[in-house]
Amino acid sequence: MSRINTALTRLLGINTPVISAPMAGASGGKLAGEVSAGGGFGFIGASYRTVQQLQEELLLARSVLQLQNEPTASLPIGAGYIVWQLEKVGKEVLSVALEQRVQAVWFAFGDNIGSWVRYVREYDSQPGRNHKTLVFVQVGSVEDALVAMTDWKVDVIVAQGNEAGGHGFASSPPLLTLVPSILAVVPKNGPLVIAAGGLSGGNHVASILALGAAGVVLGTRFLLTPESQYQDVQKKAIIAAKANSTVRTMTFDRVRGTLGWPEGVDGRALYNDTVKDLDAGVDFQVVKEKFDDGVRREDPDRFLAWAGTGASLMSEIKGAKDIVRELHDDAIANLKAASELISDK
Incomplete structure (x- = not known):
């Protein structure tokens, strides 16, 4: 080589x-x-x-x-x-x-x-x-x-x-x-x-x-x-990503309780209904329960998949x-x- x-x-x-x-x-x-x-x-x-x-x-x-x-x-x-x-x-x-x-x-x-x-x-x-x-x-x-x-x-x-x-x-x-x-x-x-x-x-x-x-x-x-x-379900979700499928957000850290990041830090992940609902003002506890249920059901419309903007390629x-x-x-x-x-x- x-x-x-x-x-x-x-x-x-x-x-x-x-x-x-x-x-x-x-x-x-x-x-x-x-x-x-x-x-x-x-x-x-x-x-x-x-x-x-x-x-x-x-x-x-x-x-x-x-x-x-x-x-x-x-x-x-x-x-x-x-x-x-x-x-x-x-x-x-x-x-x-x-x-x-x-x-x-x-x-x-x-x-x-x-x-x-x-x-x-x-x-x-x-x-x-x-x-x-x-x-x-x-x-x-x-x-x-x-x-x-x-x-x-x-x-x-x-x-x-x-x-x-x-x-x-x-x-x-x-x-x-x-x-x-x-x-x-x-x-x-x-x-x-x-x-x-x-x-x-x-x-x-x-x-x-x-x-x-x-x-x-x-x-x-x-x-x-x-x-x-x-x-595997996370990998499949990334493969299905389009050019505008990712978003910078703290939604997934909030629903998972993984907080403690320095000021100004957020994460880029696949955009889905978990982010959409929290951004729209849906009650946090409702969003969290749907997220947890989505993780159990392996639902790409709810679970977390971190991914960069190159995912669509x-x-x-x-x-x-x-x-x-x-x-x-x-x-x-x-x-x-x-x-x-x-x-x-």
């Missing part, structure tokens, strides 16, 4: 500058391991797991990558954390990932991200540790990127545009605005900048690389894999390793086609 040579592929030792997002309830060890085995880099969504559950997912990833007999070897996947949730459950759920020598951790959504970055650095500085964990931090603005770079000295800045599925800052600009804005303030010797939000195919990968980013993050595309922990469920290779090949084809636009005549 050829290599797309970017600062990200060199940093991680991978062939393809494609990362699967750490999606809560969807990104487990099987998915992360298969993405990494395919030449990309996979993250486990760690935030809502117990220490034991995360340990099991990490061991599963190690098995997928055929490292089960090398417990002290670096594990070429990452673990992603929602910081306000991490602070509720405690540092042990982070420590277990560090003990397993994950190659990277990802922090997002919290007022004390810097303290967790320091925790990772201090953990790695222990005598005999001999392992550096790369730190990714997700941002939605130039201001947050500057803090991540200057104050926290992170390794990778994840620029998340408004198009992204799942949680993000409602005020984040579109990706094609956000990425150049952040790149304009990050020096060449600064942290890498990668892009997330609404991306679906190799043409998107090529376009983001052409903007100057070192790599891309895809979430929704990796929901549509056998390895994803999303339910996805039409099939495919293995994670195959998706990485398809993205790789298509990105190369698009980069080569773009180069043919240049002429000396």
Whole structure:
């Protein structure tokens, strides 16, 4: 397999500058391991797991990558954390990932991200540790990127545009605005900048690389894999999505009671009657009861399916390793086609 040579592929030792997002309830060890085995880099969504559950997912990833007999070897996947949730459950759920020598951790959504970055650095500085964990931090603005770079000295800045599925800052600009804005303030010797939000195919990968980013993050595309922990009915709902099927909302956090997000954060999901009813002023308790019943009945008009704006461009469920290779090949084809636009005549 050829290599797309970017600062990200060199940093991680991978062939393809494609990362699967750490999606809560969807990104487990099987998915992360298969993405990494395919030449990309996979993250486990760690935030809502117990220490034991995360340990099991990490061991599963190690098995997928055929490292089960090398417990002290670096594990070429990452673990992603929602910081306000991490602070509720405690540092042990982070420590277990560090003990397993994950190659990277990802922090997002919290007022004390810097303290967790320091925790990772201090953990790695222990005598005999001999392992550096790369730190990714997700941002939605130039201001947050500057803090991540200057104050926290992170390794990778994840620029998340408004198009992204799942949680993000409602005020984040579109990706094609956000990425150049952040790149304009990050020096060449600064942290890498990668892009997330609404991306679906190799043409998107090529376009983001052409903007100057070192790599891309895809979430929704990796929901549509056998390895994803999303339910089949959720996957089918995403495949049926149209161009205007997603919406940014806090409705699903309200009905599920998953509140605690920093100010300005909401989530992008498939629009359905749960959102419609709450927006129309239907009594909250009625909406919640219908949502809970819809989850039990697997009703797409009621249940939650996080998804980005690129969902309408996805039409099939495919293995994670195959998706990485398809993205790789298509990105190369698009980069080569773009180069043919240049002429000396």
